[in-house]
Amino acid sequence: MIDADGLTVRYGGGPSAEGDPDAGVVAVDDVSLSLPDGEFVAIAGANGSGKTTLVRTFNGLVDPDAGAVAVNGTPVADDALAARTAVGMVFQDPRDQIVSATVGGDVGFGPENLGLDRAEIDRRVDAALDAVNMRGRGDDRIASLSGGERERVAIAGALAMEPDHLVLDEPFTGLDEPARRSVVARLRDLRADGVGVVVVTHDLRDVLALADRVVGLADGRVAVDAPPERAVADLPGLDVRVPAAFEAEGDSSSTGTDPA
Numbered sequence: 363m364i365d366a367d368g369l370t371v372r373y374g375g376g377p378s379a380e381g382d383p384d385a386g387v388v389a390v391d392d393v394s395l396s397l398p399d400g401e402f403v404a405i406a407g408a409n410g411s412g413k414t415t416l417v418r419t420f421n422g423l424v425d426p427d428a429g430a431v432a433v434n435g436t437p438v439a440d441d442a443l444a445a446r447t448a449v450g451m452v453f454q455d456p457r458d459q460i461v462s463a464t465v466g467g468d469v470g471f472g473p474e475n476l477g478l479d480r481a482e483i484d485r486r487v488d489a490a491l492d493a494v495n496m497r498g499r500g501d502d503r504i505a506s507l508s509g510g511e512r513e514r515v516a517i518a519g520a521l522a523m524e525p526d527h528l529v530l531d532e533p534f535t536g537l538d539e540p541a542r543r544s545v546v547a548r549l550r551d552l553r554a555d556g557v558g559v560v561v562v563t564h565d566l567r568d569v570l571a572l573a574d575r576v577v578g579l580a581d582g583r584v585a586v587d588a589p590p591e592r593a594v595a596d597l598p599g600l601d602v603r604v605p606a607a608f609e610a611e612g613d614s615s616s617t618g619t620d621p622a
């Protein structure tokens with residue numbers, strides 16, 4: 363369970379719209395949110411709406427200026443390691459988190475750092491590679507992989523920590539259609555296995571059907587928090603792409619069109 367209470371995050375020290383000379387950019391503005399175990403949540407919003415900053419507070423990568431986050435009841439500020447173990451993070455660019463030359467070395471890196479024994483590390487690597495449909499690919503060199511495969515290795519690396527929640531930041535950026543479908547299929551499997559999945563995106567076309575809930579952000583605030591069918595009715599103003607079936611008639615300006 364992830365509990366955010368009154369979170370505010372600011373960057374820099376420039377003036378705010380309200381005239382406070384030292385407010386800086388308010389990236390997340392008084393957000394309170396509970397994400398129960400096992401829920402599939404899409405956090406949607408336009409570029410700059412605060413999605414990345416918000417989810418980075420969930421495991422202590424970003425410290426809030428006000429408010430607090432607790433993971434499984436423990437404040438992240440008190441135990442960042444526990445938060446990082448419970449909340450796995452897949453960054454927007456998988457290159458930001460690939461640390462080894464081989465698939466197996468990379469996926470095993472986190473469990474090794476936990477000090478687990480070799481048999482347990484190998485078990486976790488095998489299970490994580492299985493979960494992303496890359497069984498037996500441990501000796502492959504990262505440099506030889508496609509973009510979609512690298513994304514799946516990054517997901518496997520997070521899964522090897524056996525997190526309660528897996529947070530993926532814009533997981534479809536730069537992926538072609540087959541690779542996107544493959545990542546969606548893996549997310550569907552994780553959901554079925556009871557892993558809480560949080561997908562950060564400005565484009566809901568791939569994940570709306572999987573989501574239990576859509577949280578829409580605008581200017582760092584929660585503007586929408588509802589099951590998908592209800593949420594999409596409020597999303598057009600947020601500049602988020604939605605599947606063609608949900609597009610408002612005569613309004614493709616804010617939601618875009620589905621080329622499929």
Ligand SMILES: Nc1ncnc2c1ncn2[C@@H]1O[C@H](COP(=O)(O)OP(=O)(O)OP(=O)(O)O)[C@@H](O)[C@H]1O
Nearest residue numbers: 373374387389407408409410411412413414415416
């Ligand atoms: N390191 C930083 N320093 C200063 N400002 C930042 C920093 N990171 C983000 N911001 C600003 O904070 C606001 C929220 O950014 P954030 O990246 O969290 O939003 P986002 O919805 O994830 O956007 P994107 O999809 O473009 O990543 C934006 O105004 C952004 O310019």
